[in-house]
Amino acid sequence: MTAKQPDWEAIERAYRAGALSIRTIAERFGVSDTAIRKKAKALNWARDLSDQVRKEVRSKLVRGEVRNHQGANCEPDAEIIEEAAEEGAQVVRxxxxxxxxxxxxxxxxxxxxxxxxxxxxxxxxxxxxxxxxxxxxxxxxxxxxxxxxxxxxxxxxxxxxxxxxxxxxxxxxxxxxxxxxxxxxxxxxxxxxxxxxxx
CATH class of the missing domain: 1.20.58 (Methane Monooxygenase Hydroxylase; Chain G, domain 1)
Structure with missing residues (x-):
């Protein structure tokens, strides 16, 4: 029986969002934090969206409601920010x-x-x-x-x-x-x- 492969696309999104620690991401997706670090280094992932995520969390909390999902027309970074911001806003609420x-x-x-x-x-x-x-x-x-x-x-x-x-x-x-x-x-x-x- 073949072991289930990690969802590296989802892991990359969580990593780039910068809202969760690498250890938390590893636990969530069932991989080691070392594997994530190696993959991030090999593919030049940057945890570059954390500031934007924090701003969007604050924006969501001020607006008091979640923006409608914009589907496939969203930029990849915008989708990552939106997902991480929604999770952060739920935690703060x-x-x-x-x-x-x-x-x-x-x-x-x-x-x-x-x-x-x-x-x-x-x-x-x-x-x-x-x-x-x-x-x-x-x-x-x-x-x-x-x-x-x-x-x-x-x-x-x-x-x-x-x-x-x-x-x-x-x-x-x-x-x-x-x-x-x-x-x-x-x-x-x-x-x-x-x-x-x-x-």
Whole structure:
């Protein structure tokens, strides 16, 4: 049985688009990154469209809709840019949705903390009444610790850090900071991973 040959035409398009790492392209098409590098060198492929792809991704995000596919009349470079830009735009839209959800959750937690702080004395009194029969004092101590000033301060610090990270992510996803606009999807995903570990 003959092994399936790699789709070198599709690999070339992905390589020239410059939106994905060579390792990612290799995994996607089931070939080694070394083979791709050798082929690119032999055929003088250039990763020369990445700037145009980034511009087109931003353009798609601003327009808010995908341009109709133009078929065979497109220039080869234009097709590569269009495909890579659409994939990039989908990634950024997905990040924007995730960031909105995380921001909403952080805001809810901040509101919850504010309510706890405002009513801490009442909550502590209720805990004292509720744990009056707690012989060991462990339950009472744990419950009071959860609403204590040090616990609230720690929670506030963690939420503030989360909000700061979310603001960076949001500004990046919406292209509001020039210095952040060069970040690619991998870097944005890495920030999202770091945020989820802190939460």
């Amino acid at each position: 997905s990040h924007r949705r995730d960031i909105r959800k995380a921001t909403s959750l952080a805001n809810l937690l901040m509101d919850d903390l504010l309510t706890t702080i405002k009513h801490r004395e009442e909550i502590e009194d209720e805990i004292e009444r509720d744990t009056a029969d707690d012989q060991s004092g462990f339950r009472r101590s744990a419950m009071l610790g959860a609403v204590s000033l040090p616990s609230n301060a720690k929670t506030l610090f963690q939420l503030s850090s989360a909000m700061k990270n979310l603001q960076v992510l949001e500004r990046t996803a919406f292209g509001l900071d020039d210095k952040e606009q060069s970040k690619d999807a991998d870097e944005l995903s890495q920030l999202m991973d770091e945020l989820s570990k802190e939460a």
